[in-house]
Amino acid sequence: KQVEGVWYFDVNGDKDKTLKNVSSKRKVPIHPKLRELGFFEYYESEDHERVFPSLKRGRDGYSDAVSKRFSRNLDNYINDDPKLVFHSFRHTAINTLKQAVAPDQQIDELMGYHTKSISHGRYGKRYLPDVLLPVVEEIKYELIYEE
Numbered sequence: 001k002q003v004e005g006v007w008y009f010d011v012n013g014d015k016d017k018t019l020k021n022v023s024s025k026r027k028v029p030i031h032p033k034l035r036e037l038g039f040f041e042y043y044e045s046e047d048h049e050r051v052f053p054s055l056k057r058g059r060d061g062y063s064d065a066v067s068k069r070f071s072r073n074l075d076n077y078i079n080d081d082p083k084l085v086f087h088s089f090r091h092t093a094i095n096t097l098k099q100a101v102a103p104d105q106q107i108d109e110l111m112g113y114h115t116k117s118i119s120h121g122r123y124g125k126r127y128l129p130d131v132l133l134p135v136v137e138e139i140k141y142e143l144i145y146e147e
Contacts, residue, residue: 003027006129007035009051011112018061024112026126029133093139100138110135 001010008027013019030039043051050062058064067086074084090111097107105120110132115121 001027004128004130006133007040008129016057020112021114023108023114026109026112027129027132028110029129029136031136031139096139097135102135102138106132106135 001008007030009030011019011024011026011028013025019025046053052062055062055065063086070086094107094111097110105115105117106127108115109127
């Protein structure tokens, strides 16, 4: 979806999707690198309601198969560190944002966490995608391709 010229992922509990808690519902700006890598061309190439229509809903939602496949590829081709798992993406992103000195409240909102601050947690609305986009842009990694 798009608002104020900023494209975002709408994380919600609509239809057959589930959320862990109320804070999980959020609008996460799409990183410019995804646009550069052809995300929009991929999405527009097919007529589908979900971003990844081939994913099947498992016991814990749509991430089961992705997590298992990632773990198999990680174990077989990349690394044998048992501490490195699919959830490591979340840890790495949060650490990257902390090191970039992103505000805690914005990190919490991007990650779907409830903030304990009264002013941020109870009053006011959620951050708009255009406010969160500069925070998302702080996540920078080099992509390495091997043939």
